Amino acid sequence: MEINGIRIEKINDYLWEIPKQGKMLVPGRIYATEKMLKESFNDEAIKQVINVAHLPGIQMYSLAMPDIHWGYGFPIGGVAATDLDNGVISPGGVGYDINCGVRLARTALKYEDVKNKIQRLIEVLFKNIPTGVGASGAIRKLSPSEIKSILKKGAEWAIENGFGSQEDLLFTEENGKLKDANPESVSQRAIERGLDQAGTLGSGNHFLEVDVVEEIYDDKVAEVFGLFKGQIVILIHTGSRGLGYQICDDYLKILVQSEKKFGLNLPDKQLACAPIKSQEGQDYLSAMRCAANFAWNNRQIIMHLAKKSFKETFSISEKELDFHLIYDVCHNIAKIEEHEIIDSNGKTITKKVCVHRKGATRAYPAGSNFIPEKYREVGQPVLIPGDMGRYSFISVGTQKAMEETFGSSCHGAGRVQSRHQAMKSAKGKDLIKELTDSGIIIQAKGYKTIAEEMPHAYKDVSEVVDVMHYAGISSKVAKLKPIGVIKG
Amino acid sequence: MGYKFLEHTADIAILVEGKSIEDLFLSAFYAWKDITIESKKVTNENSKKFLFEAKSLEELLIEFLGELNYQLYTKKWIINIVKKVLIERTNSNYHLEIEALGESYNSKNHIIKEEIKAVTFHQMKIEEKDGNFSTMIVFDI
Numbered sequence: 001m002e003i004n005g006i007r008i009e010k011i012n013d014y015l016w017e018i019p020k021q022g023k024m025l026v027p028g029r030i031y032a033t034e035k036m037l038k039e040s041f042n043d044e045a046i047k048q049v050i051n052v053a054h055l056p057g058i059q060m061y062s063l064a065m066p067d068i069h070w071g072y073g074f075p076i077g078g079v080a081a082t083d084l085d086n087g088v089i090s091p092g093g094v095g096y097d098i099n100c101g102v103r104l105a106r107t108a109l110k111y112e113d114v115k116n117k118i119q120r121l122i123e124v125l126f127k128n129i130p131t132g133v134g135a136s137g138a139i140r141k142l143s144p145s146e147i148k149s150i151l152k153k154g155a156e157w158a159i160e161n162g163f164g165s166q167e168d169l170l171f172t173e174e175n176g177k178l179k180d181a182n183p184e185s186v187s188q189r190a191i192e193r194g195l196d197q198a199g200t201l202g203s204g205n206h207f208l209e210v211d212v213v214e215e216i217y218d219d220k221v222a223e224v225f226g227l228f229k230g231q232i233v234i235l236i237h238t239g240s241r242g243l244g245y246q247i248c249d250d251y252l253k254i255l256v257q258s259e260k261k262f263g264l265n266l267p268d269k270q271l272a273c274a275p276i277k278s279q280e281g282q283d284y285l286s287a288m289r290c291a292a293n294f295a296w297n298n299r300q301i302i303m304h305l306a307k308k309s310f311k312e313t314f315s316i317s318e319k320e321l322d323f324h325l326i327y328d329v330c331h332n333i334a335k336i337e338e339h340e341i342i343d344s345n346g347k348t349i350t351k352k353v354c355v356h357r358k359g360a361t362r363a364y365p366a367g368s369n370f371i372p373e374k375y376r377e378v379g380q381p382v383l384i385p386g387d388m389g390r391y392s393f394i395s396v397g398t399q400k401a402m403e404e405t406f407g408s409s410c411h412g413a414g415r416v417q418s419r420h421q422a423m424k425s426a427k428g429k430d431l432i433k434e435l436t437d438s439g440i441i442i443q444a445k446g447y448k449t450i451a452e453e454m455p456h457a458y459k460d461v462s463e464v465v466d467v468m469h470y471a472g473i474s475s476k477v478a479k480l481k482p483i484g485v486i487k488g
Numbered sequence: 489m490g491y492k493f494l495e496h497t498a499d500i501a502i503l504v505e506g507k508s509i510e511d512l513f514l515s516a517f518y519a520w521k522d523i524t525i526e527s528k529k530v531t532n533e534n535s536k537k538f539l540f541e542a543k544s545l546e547e548l549l550i551e552f553l554g555e556l557n558y559q560l561y562t563k564k565w566i567i568n569i570v571k572k573v574l575i576e577r578t579n580s581n582y583h584l585e586i587e588a589l590g591e592s593y594n595s596k597n598h599i600i601k602e603e604i605k606a607v608t609f610h611q612m613k614i615e616e617k618d619g620n621f622s623t624m625i626v627f628d629i
Contacts, residue, residue: 043497070497072610072628096606096628133561133603193562203603204629242561245605245628249554252609257543269546269609415497419629448601488603 003041006050014066014471018046024053030064031410031471036463040068048075051267055080056275057087059341059353063405065360066467067414067459071095073270076359079408081339082276084352088264089281090273091255091288093356094334096248098288099295100206100239101173101330102361102383102411104394105303106225107310108322109232111212111483117313118210122441122484124309125208129302130200132445132488138199138301139163147194147243147294148183154293155328158300163199164325168300170372172328173362176296178335181289186243187250190287193242194294199301203445203488205453206238208306209385211392211480221378221396221477225326233480235392236302237385239332240295247291251284276354285334292333299328326394327372327381331361331411339406355406363397363409363474371397382409382474384465388442388485389435389455393465395474409474413461419452426451444487453487491519499629500602501611505622509545510573512614512621513552513584517570520556523627526599530568532589540584545614548575548582549623553607561603564593604629 001008009017011029016037018028028049030037040046045068052074053062059081068077073092082088114121130138142150150157155176158164169175183191201208213231216222227233240247255272258280259265264273274280307323314321334356342348364371364380371380382395401407417425431450435442444450468474494501502519506512521527538555542548559565572587593600605628614623 072608072626076498133600189558189562193558204605249606253547253550256547256609269612272609418495418497419500420493420495446599446601 003038006046008037014467018050024050025055026053026058026061028053028064029061030068031467031473032066032068033463033467036066036467043070045070045075048073049078051271052078052080054267055082055088055090055271055273056264057083059083063408065408065410066464067359067410067412069414071358073268074356074358076414077410078358079356079360079405081353081355081406084276084336084354087276087354088273089276089285089334089354090271090356091248091251091284092270092272093358094248094288095332095358096245097239097332098244098248098291099330100332101295101299101328102385103236103299103303103328104233104326104381104383105306106227106231106233106324106326108320110230111232114232114314118441118484121210121309121313122443122486124313125306126443126486128305128309129208129486131202131486133203135200135202135488136196138305141196142198144191144195147191150198150297151183151186151290151293152181153177155296155300158297158304163301163304168325171325172296173330176300176328178289178292180286181293182286183290185283185286186247186290190243190246190250193246197241197243198298199305200241200298201238201302201486201488202241203449207388207485207487208302209235209388209392209482210484211235211482213478214391214481215479217476217478218396224375224378225381225394225477226324227394227478234306235383235385235480236299236306238298238302240291241298243294244291247287251287254280255284288334292330295330296328327383329361329381329383331357331359333357337407339402353406355408357408359411360408361411362407363401364407365397365399365402384410384412384461386413386461387455387458388453388482389438389440390460391462392480392482393461393476394478394480395465395468396477397474398472400472401474405473409468410464413458413464415457416459417457422452422454422457423448425456426454440482441484442487449487491515494624496626500627502625503622504625505620507620509575509614509621512623513549513573513575514570516549516553516625517556519625520553523602524560524600524604525566526601527568529597530566531591532568533591535571535587535589536565538586538588541581543581545582546609546612546623548584549612549614550607550609552584552586553625557604557607560600566590566593566598602629
């Protein structure tokens with residue numbers, strides 16, 4: 001078929017291919033239902049899938065997950081792997097919020113145990129975890145040398161400083177730390193922006209949610225993850241805050257400047273990139289890893305503050321609460337990983353590539369050495385938050401993801417309404433009351449955030465999760481229903 | 489000449505216009521201010537000067553707006569008025585000189601409405617048509 005002049009070939013009900021055209025180096029591939037595919041032509045997202053296919057050294061496909069929407073350079077929901085010898089690294093393939101990600105923790109509490117105290121719990125969480133624009137002061141203001149230590153150590157820094165236990169690191173992607181992160185590659189301004197932001201949630205679509213496990217789809221996997229129906233869990237969504245934004249900003253400027261030097265001629269300035277092997281490429285990789293480490297440390301501190309808030313609210317012991325991290329995944333990142341690649345001659349080879357995931361979650365299968373030992377029999381948890389009024393999902397990575405998507409799956413719902421439209425449709429409504437009536441207590445810095453983030457501003461995340469499930473990329477394990485939310 | 493908001497699903501997109509490049513930069517400042525702060529109670533207590541240098545006008549605009557973000561979110565200094573905008577070209581570089589008036593952020597008097605993560609290069613292209621300059625700016629929020 002042809003949509004807006006672009007030829008699309010159907011691979012199956014959940015996968016569509018844009019054949020190579022013009023200067024595209026590989027085809028584009030989009031995971032979606034036919035309806036979702038057609039909707040994704042409403043903005044620039046599909047054009048961006050095509051643009052990414054122009055990146056030097058791109059391997060196999062320019063991929064888009066079903067939550068694809070209009071981004072900068074890369075679409076949100078875009079995945080691309082590039083060759084380490086002749087390929088490029090692009091900050092646009094990571095995004096401004098480097099290592100924006102999600103963390104899921106479980107408790108031994110059931111809905112019946114908390115239902116009368118949810119309001120109080122949300123108030124305590126809101127008091128202990130700074131939210132909103134320029135949120136600061138979760139912990140004491142750190143010195144530049146302490147920030148540099150976080151940039152090298154990641155979540156390990158939080159553990160060393162009393163914000164959690166060693167066990168938490170085992171259940172964090174990359175154990176909460178990317179190696180080869182040199183703070184010398186990070187600007188003073190970026191460090192300055194991080195000084196008072198460790199342990200803060202921020203604004204926009206970032207949140208901390210208290211959820212009930214509403215439905216289990218896969219008993220065996222749920223048991224391995226420590227999940228049961230009616231259980232209280234928490235979901236944290238945030239990233240590297242101002243420090244990460246500044247690093248992306250700094251390197252985009254550098255790479256826009258060096259485009260000519262490397263003989264690159266890309267269709268969008270926001271796709272600015274540099275050969276991975278070049279000094280500029282290596283410096284960006286190092287700085288990006290620093291930001292990723294800052295983000296893991298951030299989510300670790302927030303989780304610790306959340307645990308403290310549970311103990312404070314319910315006056316229960318460590319043993320009774322039985323609070324454990326299930327997993328922490330990043331969904332804005334570029335990492336050097338080993339994958340099976342089909343080369344231009346159709347030959348399959350195993351090699352290291354640079355996987356860009358811009359609004360996409362790693363989804364490794366059972367047997368992978370890169371996931372916690374406890375999960376090796378079943379696969380890696382894939383955490384997919386929805387909107388604050390409906391539900392979020394936990395899925396598990398599969399072998400098919402390794403074969404088709406460089407071990408990647410979707411990351412969330414994606415907006416359908418602009419913030420402006422959301423504000424307009426919220427007019428005259430009491431959203432806080434509407435949410436409370438549906439069993440969700442919300443506390444936010446301002447009403448504007450609640451209005452902009454209202455549930456109907458987002459796609460129904462279950463449609464996104466189902467595409468990945470039926471495409472065989474990540475299988476559904478459990479559905480979570482929010483009962484309390486704090487936001488910026 | 490001013491600015492207007494454009495529809496964008498995930499972020500904030502604006503079209504800024506000016507009768508000169510300087511005027512366009514001023515329009516971009518007013519748009520930024522409209523997005524970020526509730527400005528009724530901001531005073532012109534002190535002034536700061538800024539100098540920027542870039543290879544293109546687009547990069548210069550990104551430098552300028554990035555500085556506004558840095559002053560607001562990190563330095564906690566709110567710019568109320570941009571008094572002077574001077575743009576010059578020397579050899580292959582563009583230079584921008586700014587004088588701004590504003591005051592330190594105070595949670596009792598000021599409301600920060602929005603956190604702009606970054607000013608993007610996406611679809612930014614300063615163009616001149618019949619003596620009017622314009623560009624689209626997309627803010628990542």
